[in-house]
Amino acid sequence: MRLIHGFDLIQKTIKNALHDVAAEISSEYKSLAGEQPAAEWALVYRTATGFCCVYHDRSVEFKEMLDVQIWAEENEVQTYYVGL
Secondary structure (H helix, E strand, O other), X not given: OHHHHHHHHHHHHHXXXXXXXXXXXXXXXXXXXXXXXOOEEEEEEEOOOOEEEEEOOEEEEEOOHXXXXXXXXXXXXXXXXXXX
């Protein structure tokens, strides 16, 4: 019983030490790399007159696919095309 308790104590000690080191490395890496925000998504679908995009609960209309692509690049948005 004493041996099992010793292993449990060693396991917890190693786990805590590795967790602290991993957190430290992660914070250093983020500060060096510059934390990137998660990419936002926009739903794009075809309409009778062009394309429409749902972004932040608003609809944005476009005449051509190129307009959608340019808008997505300017706003750093990932597009998800529905029903094209």
